Amino acid sequence: xxxxxxxxxxxxxxxxxxxxxxxxxxxxxxxxxxxxxxxxxxxxxxxxxxxxxxxxxxxxxxxxxxxxxxxxxxxxxxxxxxxxxxxxxxxxxxxxxxxxxxxxxxxxxxxxxxxxxxxxxxxxxxxxxxxxxxxxxxxxxxxxxxxxxxxxxxxxxxxxxxxxxxxxxxxxxxxxxxxxxxxxxxxxxxxxxxxxxxxxxxxxxxxxxxxxxxxxxxxxxxxxxxxxxxxxxxxxxxxxxxxxxxxxxxxxxxxxxxxxxxxxxxxxxxxxxxxxxxxxxxxxxxx
Numbered sequence: 171x172x173x174x175x176x177x178x179x180x181x182x183x184x185x186x187x188x189x190x191x192x193x194x195x196x197x198x199x200x201x202x203x204x205x206x207x208x209x210x211x212x213x214x215x216x217x218x219x220x221x222x223x224x225x226x227x228x229x230x231x232x233x234x235x236x237x238x239x240x241x242x243x244x245x246x247x248x249x250x251x252x253x254x255x256x257x258x259x260x261x262x263x264x265x266x267x268x269x270x271x272x273x274x275x276x277x278x279x280x281x282x283x284x285x286x287x288x289x290x291x292x293x294x295x296x297x298x299x300x301x302x303x304x305x306x307x308x309x310x311x312x313x314x315x316x317x318x319x320x321x322x323x324x325x326x327x328x329x330x331x332x333x334x335x336x337x338x339x340x341x342x343x344x345x346x347x348x349x350x351x352x353x354x355x356x357x358x359x360x361x362x363x364x365x366x367x368x369x370x371x372x373x374x375x376x377x378x379x380x381x382x383x384x385x386x387x388x389x390x391x392x393x394x395x396x397x398x399x400x401x402x403x404x405x406x407x408x409x410x411x412x413x414x415x416x417x418x419x420x421x422x423x424x425x426x427x428x429x430x431x432x433x434x435x436x437x438x439x440x441x442x443x444x445x446x447x448x449x450x451x452x453x454x455x456x457x
Contacts (some may be wrong), residue, residue, distance in 0.1 A: 190385025350392030382431025
């Protein structure tokens, strides 16, 4: 997808999102790709909270707020219903946060992938339960402060690798993206929309409130995440992983940590250990 091909039509606008909310931007760009023939399922989370103010709603397409654990199950049912009616031109989209995907919703997602119906599941990953008070989720990175892992009392657990988890289900297409690279993200949404089966995209959406940075730096923080190696832009298709973007210049992970308050409790030794771990990773694929 090229910049000149991006629709100027806004199908999601005027939400109650926080200043600098990258999740709202991800949703806007998703709708620019998919257009009016879309139905959205949104569970409890940031997006449902800033979108469900009766009688006003920023969605200009059908949207239902679903139980926290049931996003993917609802996607399967809606997709099956449209298939029965011969309406396989409708994009059935789940838009769920990291907690609702990697923790509360992971069972339903696993089952829905196995069912094989056509849908796009998008996880907007802001790396904690931001809507309910910034609690740790299964996608919170090691060392990040949350209200349930305050200060130095953080959990010694790595972030779940959801891309590999869904890949192990034999999913037709899955990808990671970052809102700071919008054309890469939109191209992946477009590719997912053309696949006759379940697809999964996990998009990193920096959160000013939960991460601790100024609202006007959200795009910058996303780029820093990719350039430092804390987040990779990947695709899984035809049974193989490959990288869709490789930074020309690597940024020290310390710079990424220093730009946020959630990592300020890390010692220099811990930062060095994280840097060594990043440097030692084997790339899942190449461009």
